[in-house]
Amino acid sequence: MIAVTGVSGLLGRLVVEDLLQSVEAKNLxxxxxxxxxxxxxxxRGVQVRASDYNDQAAMQQALAGVEKLLLISSSEVGQRAVQHRNVIEAAKAAGVKLIAYTSLLHADSSPLGLAGEHVATEKMLKDSGIPFVLLRNGWYTENYIASVPPALQHGVFIGSAGEGKIASASRADYAAAAAKVMTLDNQAGKVYELAGDRGWTLAELAAEVSKQSGKTVAYQNLAEADFTAALLGAGLPGGLAAMLANSDIGASKGGLFDDGRQLSQLIGRPTTTLEESVRAALSAL
Incomplete structure (x- = not known):
């Protein structure tokens, strides 16, 4: 049996939908x-069990009979290490044979503040004795595409990534990779550095939005503190605003770039292009 955590979230749902293309629902x-x-x-026949990253006992019960587990990283930044430990210890007690974990691109050398909890989780997996595979995901293109509507409204796309190249891919691309790994044999010990086929800068994103929308959108690079303040002014929670600004700074240092094309090799097709993502975003307006 293959188990996936966080299935009510955007990535988890997509992974299950992909798995249903090749795995019988009763085995999911x-x-x-x-x-x-x-x-x-x-x-549709998928088994559904209730559990929470904060409840190790409930997670152990939920994982009964599971052979492979896809641990999708918690969305609660700052609490991930404790929550992931609960899942890993529950998986060990339940006899899970393989854990795949959605980590961060080049987590062990990343300049992003987000990397710390991922590195801690990777160490937990190593110490657990459970065979594991790391899916080190780069940035979702959707993380930036979400800012297209306000950028069109104000004629400016703001950020702190400078000229840093961002090799993003769509959430669906990463989901396809996770589903593929869960169905392959001999994955224990593998580390996948997953990123889009082509990197782009925020200035190039602004230019693409301008090109497709017919409205001029310029990129304005801000200091980290100023970008954080702007995000707070837009109504984002403090922790999320700080995380996004810090991630942009990390991108300016190359933290969101990789040109190994392991993602497209794994899913057997090119990753979703920036142009395609912008087109989809504009068509949804």
Missing amino acids: LAIVRSPSKVSDLAE
């Missing part, structure tokens, strides 16, 4: 806090 387990959010998957 969706682990969620609220089963009602994935009731449609249950109706």
Whole structure:
């Protein structure tokens, strides 16, 4: 049986949908806090069990009979290390044979502040004795595409990434990679550095939005503190604003770039281009 955590989230849901293309529903387990959010998957034959990253005992029960587990990193930055430890210890107690973990691109050398909890989790996996595979995901293109509407409204796209190249891919690309790894044999010990086929700068993103929308959008590079303040002014929570600004600074230092093309090799097709992502975003407006 293959289990996926966080299936009510955007990535987890996509992974299960991909797995359903090659794995019988009865052999898939969706682990969620609220089963009602994935009731449609249950109706299609997917097993659904309730658990929470904060409840190790419940997680151990949920993982009964599971052979492979995809641990999708928690969305609660700052609490990830403790939560991931709960899942890993529960998996060990339940006899899980392989854990795949969604880490961060080049986590062990990344300049992003987000890397710390991922590195800690990778060490937990090594210390656990459970065979594991690391899916070191780069940035989702959606992280930046979400800012297209305000950029069009104000004629400016703001950030702190400077000329840093961002080799992003769509969430669907990363989901396809995770699903593929869960169905392959002999994955224990592998480390995948996953990123988009082509890197781009925020200035290039602004130019692409201008080109496709017919409205002039310029890129304005800000100091980290100024970008954080702007995000706070836009209504983002303090922790999220600080994380996004810090990640942009990390991008300016090359932290979100990789040209190894392991992602497209794994999924057997080119990754979603920036042009395609911008087109989809504009068509949704």
